[in-house]
Amino acid sequence: MSPPPKPEKAAAGFPVAQAPAPEATAMKAPTPRSLIVSFFGAYGRELGGWIAVADLVTLLGLLGVDAPAVRxxxxxxxxxxxxxxxxxxxxxxxxxSEEAEQILADGDRRIYTRQDAKLDDGWVLAVFSVPESERHRRHLLRSRLSRLGFGATAPGVWIAPSHLAEEARHTLERLELAPYVDLFHADYLAYADLREAAARWWDLGAVQAGYAEFSAQFLETDDAPADDSEAFATYLRALDAWRRMPYRDPGLPPELLPDDWHGVQAADIFFRLHDTLRARGMNYVRSVVER
Structure with a gap:
């Protein structure tokens, strides 16, 4: 489940040495717009992709969103x-929309799957050149590569673990950016220490801080609430906070991560809540829409 489908028309250029995290480090409070995306990703498709406005108002009201804000x-x-x-x-x-359906399907693979990257798997390189007359496409391309988990190694050369290759190819085609990019599968041969290089290519400190904040917020979350309505509200909050994290994290092999990496604990927390609360939340959603 990615951010909404309409791409931004322009974005600030990124420093060459290191791509910034696509979102601010601090975990933001959930917005009505974000919760709607999370709701359709978690529950809306199982309802057939349609929901009455009044029912959506009722459901998001449990998370403190009033009717005017939902509408x-x-x-x-x-x-x-x-x-x-x-x-x-x-x-x-x-x-x-059809495009939203595709975006949510793409997001499923990222949000609900733990990546087990290995150094021997290699890397995918995105090499691009965009004419100055189409500067807005260059900004969009950099922004989208960053959201996919790529790091910048040099002007017009971005790198990611090889497991992101297919998602990158699909996304670039969907946004009509493929004509500007060549994708390569590569091995790293020399000369820098690869762990030090990874720390330059990605802002792992920002990713680490995001994981730590997610863990602090949801570590003590009750995974056996008294009723299904509470399970629904708790799960949707957790999903809304979590679903951006796999896009900030490129999914590097463990050898390249900081020694005190918080990503494993954060993932354990989310998948525990997913396994215990998601289905109960669906029970509550059905009780609302089928009454």
């Missing part, structure tokens, strides 16, 4: 092409 966020997601207004049985509601 405003839904309207913005419609403008961005993530949702489509559609009536069902005379009831006003919204369904996912």
């Amino acid at each position: 405003s966020a839904v309207s913005r997601q419609k403008q961005r092409g993530f949702l489509r207004a559609r009536q069902s049985g005379g009831v006003a509601g919204y369904s996912l």
Whole structure:
């Protein structure tokens, strides 16, 4: 489940030596727009991709989002092409666009899968050149590579673990950026210490801080709440906080990570909550939409 499908028209250029994390380090409070994306990723598709506006208001109300905020966020997601207004049985509601369906499917592989990268797997290199007259595409390309988990090694040369190759290829084609990029599978031969080089190519400190904050926020979360409504609210909060983390983290082999890496603990916490709360949350969602 990626961010909403409409790409930004422009973004600030990135330093050559090190790509910045695509989001601020500090974990932001969930927004109505973000919660809607998380809801459709976790539950909306299982409902057939459509939900009545009134039911969405009820569900997000459990997370402290009032009705005007839900309706405003839904309207913005419609403008961005993530949702489509559609009536069902005379009831006003919204369904996912085809592009949103694809983005959520792409996100599933990233959010719900633990990557087990090995040094012997090699790397994928993205080498690109964009004319000055199409500067906005250069900004979009850099931004999207960063969100995919690539790090910048030199002007126009970005690197990622090889397990990101297929996702990168698919994303570049979907955003019509493929004509500007060549992708290569590569092995690292010399000359820098690879662990030191990785620390230059990625801001691992920012990723580490994000994992630590997620762990601190959800470590003591009750995974056996008294009722399904609480399970729904707790899981959606956890998913909304977690789903950006796998995009900040390139999924490097363990040999290249800091010794006190918090990513494993954070993943353990999320998957524990996913395993224990997600299905109970679905029970509550169905009780609301089928009443």
